[in-house]
Structure formats: C-alpha cells, structure tokens
Amino acid sequence: MLRSLPFACSVLQLLLLATPIAADNFPYVGYRTAPFLPPQLKVTKTGPTDPGYIFVGPRGNQGMGTAALIYDEDGQLVYEGPQEVTANFRTQRLFNEEVITFWAGDMTDLGFGYGTVHILDNTYREIYTVTLGGGDLNFVSPFADAPASYIDLHESHVTERNTLLVTAYNVTQHDLTVIGGAPDDYMLDGMFFEIDIATNEIVYAWSAVEHLAEIPLEGSKQGLGPEYGTKEKPWDAYHINSVELMEDGYIISLRHYWSGFYVHNNGTVMWRLSGEKNTGDFEIDDQAVFSWQHDIRVYNQTQEGLVLSLFNNANTPTETVAATTGLSFYVDLANHKVSTLRALSDSSDVIHSVSQGSYQLLSPQSGHVVLGYGSIARVKEYDASGKAVMTAQFGEDNAVASYRGFKCQWKATPFWPPAVVAIRTTDEEAQVSMSWNGATEYDNWAIYAVEGEKLVKSVKREGFETTVELSGLREGYVQVVARQGNIPLGMSEVIYV
Numbered sequence: 001m002l003r004s005l006p007f008a009c010s011v012l013q014l015l016l017l018a019t020p021i022a023a024d025n026f027p028y029v030g031y032r033t034a035p036f037l038p039p040q041l042k043v044t045k046t047g048p049t050d051p052g053y054i055f056v057g058p059r060g061n062q063g064m065g066t067a068a069l070i071y072d073e074d075g076q077l078v079y080e081g082p083q084e085v086t087a088n089f090r091t092q093r094l095f096n097e098e099v100i101t102f103w104a105g106d107m108t109d110l111g112f113g114y115g116t117v118h119i120l121d122n123t124y125r126e127i128y129t130v131t132l133g134g135g136d137l138n139f140v141s142p143f144a145d146a147p148a149s150y151i152d153l154h155e156s157h158v159t160e161r162n163t164l165l166v167t168a169y170n171v172t173q174h175d176l177t178v179i180g181g182a183p184d185d186y187m188l189d190g191m192f193f194e195i196d197i198a199t200n201e202i203v204y205a206w207s208a209v210e211h212l213a214e215i216p217l218e219g220s221k222q223g224l225g226p227e228y229g230t231k232e233k234p235w236d237a238y239h240i241n242s243v244e245l246m247e248d249g250y251i252i253s254l255r256h257y258w259s260g261f262y263v264h265n266n267g268t269v270m271w272r273l274s275g276e277k278n279t280g281d282f283e284i285d286d287q288a289v290f291s292w293q294h295d296i297r298v299y300n301q302t303q304e305g306l307v308l309s310l311f312n313n314a315n316t317p318t319e320t321v322a323a324t325t326g327l328s329f330y331v332d333l334a335n336h337k338v339s340t341l342r343a344l345s346d347s348s349d350v351i352h353s354v355s356q357g358s359y360q361l362l363s364p365q366s367g368h369v370v371l372g373y374g375s376i377a378r379v380k381e382y383d384a385s386g387k388a389v390m391t392a393q394f395g396e397d398n399a400v401a402s403y404r405g406f407k408c409q410w411k412a413t414p415f416w417p418p419a420v421v422a423i424r425t426t427d428e429e430a431q432v433s434m435s436w437n438g439a440t441e442y443d444n445w446a447i448y449a450v451e452g453e454k455l456v457k458s459v460k461r462e463g464f465e466t467t468v469e470l471s472g473l474r475e476g477y478v479q480v481v482a483r484q485g486n487i488p489l490g491m492s493e494v495i496y497v
C-alpha cells in the first residue's frame with residue numbers, strides 16, 4: 001500500500017513545481033510603453049460570466065512572463081508586477097479594504113517554497129510585508145544558505161480577524177522505519193502559522209509531527225522512495241497546502257493524506273475528512289471521492305454541519321486516474337456523512353491536473369465558481385448549473401503553471417504615472433503609445449500639446465496600451481492624461497515628439 005506509488009511520482013511532481021521547461025509556441029505579447037512580455041490570454045466565453053479580472057502568477061518556460069498578472073475578460077493585460085515567482089496572487093479583504101496579496105520567493109525543487117507575503121493597497125503601494133523566521137523558531141532547511149523568510153508558497157489566507165494564515169515546511173530528523181526508512185532519516189514537518197499582519201507577530205503555531213497519534217506517518221500516500229530521507233532530500237510526509245479558520249480552530253489540507261483535518265484551537269485534531277472511502281471520520285458518497293487535493297474552504301459552519309469545497313486533482317504525474325474536478329460537499333457533523341453538492345468539470349475540455357490548483361466561489365448569490373488548474377495553464381468559470389462559461393488559457397499544458405488562479409473585482413489607480421512613447425513618422429505625423437500599468441478606472445486618453453496647453457486629441461482606451469496616429473503635429477512637447485470621462489486620473493511625463 002505505502003509503496004504502491006513509485007518514487008518517480010514525487011520527483012516529477014516537484015519538477016512541475018519548480019523547473020523551467022523548454023520554450024513552447026504559446027504566443028506572448030510585447031508593448032512599446034513597458035518592458036513586459038506576458039503570455040497572451042486566450043479567453044473563450046460560452047455563457048454569461050460574473051464580473052471580475054483574472055489573476056494568475058504564471059511561471060515555467062519564459063522568464064519575462066513570470067510575474068503577478070491581471071487580465072480582463074477580453075484577454076487584455078491590466079497589470080504586470082515585478083518579474084518574480086509568485087503564488088496565490090489575488091485580492092483579499094483586510095481592515096475592511098480590498099487589497100492585493102501574493103507570495104513571492106523561491107520555489108524549491110522539493111515541492112515547497114521560502115518566501116514573503118506582500119500586501120498592496122489600491123495604488124499598488126506595499127502596505128504590509130509578512131515574513132516568518134528568526135528568533136527561537138530554529139527552522140531547518142535542506143539548503144546551505146538559510147532563507148530570509150520561511151513562509152511556504154502554498155497558503156497566504158487573510159482571515160476576518162486581520163491575521164494571515166500561512167504554511168511552513170521544516171526539516172526534522174525522525175525515525176521512518178514504519179514506512180520502510182531508517183531510524184535516523186529526515187522528513188518535512190507540515191506546519192501552519194497565524195500571523196498578526198499589522199505587527200508580523202505569530203499568534204498561533206501548529207506542527208503535524210507533534211500529532212503523530214492523530215495523523216500517523218503510515219497514513220501518508222507519498223511513498224518514501226530510494227532517494228528520499230536525507231537532510232537534503234527529506235521525505236514530504238504531509239504536504240500541507242491550505243489552511244483556513246473554523247469556528248473553534250482551523251481546517252488544513254494535507255495533500256499526501258487525501259484529507260482535510262479539523263484542528264481545534266487547543267491543537268487537537270478533532271476529525272479527518274478523507275477522500276478515500278472507509279477512511280477518516282465520515283461516510284462519503286460515491287461522488288465525494290477525491291485525492292491529491294488542494295485549497296479546502298469552509299462556508300456556513302454550524303453545530304450540525306458545514307459546506308466545504310476543494311480542488312480535486314485526482315492525478316499525479318505517473319498516474320492518470322480521473323478528470324480533475326472542483327468539489328463541494330455538505331458535511332453532516334452530527335451523522336458523520338458527506339454528501340456531494342457540486343462536482344465541476346468541463347466535458348468539452350477534460351483536464352488532468354497533476355499538481356497545484358484552486359477552487360474559488362465567486363459569490364453565494366450567483367453560485368459561479370472559478371477553478372485554477374495549477375499545472376495546466378487554465379482558469380475556468382462555472383455557472384450555478386455547473387456549465388463552464390469561460391476558459392482562459394495562458395500557456396501550453398504542463399509547460400506553464402500558476403499555483404492558483406482567481407477572478408477578482410478590483411479597482412486601482414496606481415501611484416506611478418502613465419507611460420508614453422512617441423515615434424515620429426513624418427514632419428507632420430507621429431504615433432503616440434500610452435499605457436498605465438494596473439489602472440482599472442480610466443476609459444480614455446487626452447493628448448495635449450504642452451505649448452498653449454492645447455488638446456490635440458482624445459481617444460478611447462484600448463486594452464493595456466493605446467496607440468494613436470497624430471497628423472498635423474509639428475515637433476514639440478506632448479503630454480498624455482488618462483481620464484474617466486472628463487475627469488483626469490493620471491498625467492504622464494512631458495515628452496518631445
């Protein structure tokens with residue numbers, strides 16, 4: 001049982017998480033006004049969608065496109081962040097404001113990461129930077145150089161009490177004879193922390209390896225494999241990949257146990273919801289079977305029960321089992337029964353996602369859900385009836401990944417000015433290109449000849465970058481203004497044309 005999954009499974013999984021793969025033919029888009037080369041977003045709409053922008057953090061085969069990216073539903077770029085590896089790029093609510101949050105750092109080739117969580121306001125100013133490490137935490141890493149912050153890539157969830165829930169992986173020496181290893185082997189602990197965002201202080205810490213009685217190592221679906229168990233290649237027993245608040249504690253997702261666990265505030269594991277029948281504390285219906293899952297979320301918790309959703313990968317690089325689905329269940333706490341409410345997949349575009357992924361309920365009113373397909377570079381929106389109404393693709397299958405993918409409503413006016421570039425074509429003619437990275441609120445551009453403050457022309461915004469041909473324009477200084485109707489929102493520098 002334990003050895004049934006070949007070690008290659010974990011190795012390939014890790015490759016997908018970390019290693020750039022050879023370039024493919026997926027189209028990228030360049031601009032005159034910004035040094036960006038994001039993937040073209042191919043959007044297919046097949047029904048009415050909910051409002052919002054698409055938030056992804058692609059990485060894989062093209063360094064220039066590796067950044068936090070926002071697109072609109074027409075596939076136009078809205079924002080590109082710095083070139084870096086990110087995870088969980090999205091909006092969340094903090095101190096009653098919508099903010100942008102994302103993890104940035106190093107994704108190791110061991111399946112986890114070391115990084116920092118950045119929180120930006122609606123001008124893209126960084127208002128909080130959350131880190132973990134130092135002090136008496138004594139994290140151990142497999143690498144010679146200690147990272148600056150030990151926040152893992154998998155979770156950065158803002159709670160209603162303005163704290164941040166994050167995961168962390170710590171190397172621990174442990175007797176692994178129960179799974180066929182050695183008494184002095186090394187493994188990865190699965191930890192989570194709740195951090196006060198305003199002060200960066202830890203308010204709660206939990207470690208899986210301190211709960212071996214409740215979560216025995218023999219229950220892991222991740223075989224040890226011949227190369228694993230050293231300090232440099234510790235065994236990834238748990239693979240913790242989501243955390244969220246419950247009434248009296250937390251719910252965590254352990255991918256390598258095909259299960260969600262409810263951890264009480266006092267640390268005790270109160271129950272296990274397993275995706276495998278006759279395992280864990282609930283009787284699950286046939287549709288509720290899941291494996292290698294991500295992103296467990298909880299809604300409407302009462303004494304009697306709760307609604308839970310997750311991204312059911314159901315596949316590994318070495319095993320194609322079934323279509324990847326987005327699942328939602330009613331969990332009957334009184335009778336220990338799980339009944340499936342929704343099982344989302346697109347029969348016209350069946351996906352097998354072997355790693356990463358997300359499930360986002362857009363709104364309880366519309367019932368629309370967005371699935372981010374992780375190792376498959378696609379985001380899909382489903383309507384309340386379970387029909388796929390939108391697919392957005394940003395790379396070739398298994399060549400580009402975004403750890404999670406979201407649709408978020410967002411209004412931002414950047415603190416930086418609009419960019420403008422002009423190319424003179426003749427004595428009387430010039431092409432002027434304008435953009436304002438991240439700005440969502442302007443709908444037109446006004447171009448002014450600086451001398452005499454004369455309005456030369458106003459043009460409708462066209463996607464990320466608007467280019468206009470100006471005729472009858474003699475040499476001189478020009479400035480462009482991004483406007484909403486007649487209201488100026490941002491002014492470029494003055495350029496000579």
Ligand SMILES: *[C@@H]1O[C@H](CO)[C@@H](O)[C@H](O)[C@H]1NC(C)=O
Nearest residue numbers: 137138139140170171172173
């Ligand atoms: C990490 O593991 C080491 C070695 O097992 C231990 O001493 C240290 O306390 C752990 N750190 C945390 C934050 O649990």
Ligand SMILES: *[C@@H]1O[C@H](CO)[C@@H](O)[C@H](O)[C@H]1NC(C)=O
Nearest residue numbers: 248264265266267268269270
């Ligand atoms: C934690 O609280 C739960 C619920 O009251 C209880 O069942 C459990 O025994 C407690 N664990 C500890 C270690 O106190």
Ligand SMILES: *[C@@H]1O[C@H](CO)[C@@H](O)[C@H](O)[C@H]1NC(C)=O
Nearest residue numbers: 298299300307308361364365
């Ligand atoms: C939570 O309960 C409300 C009110 O009954 C309902 O409208 C909503 O759909 C529920 N949410 C989920 C995710 O089931």
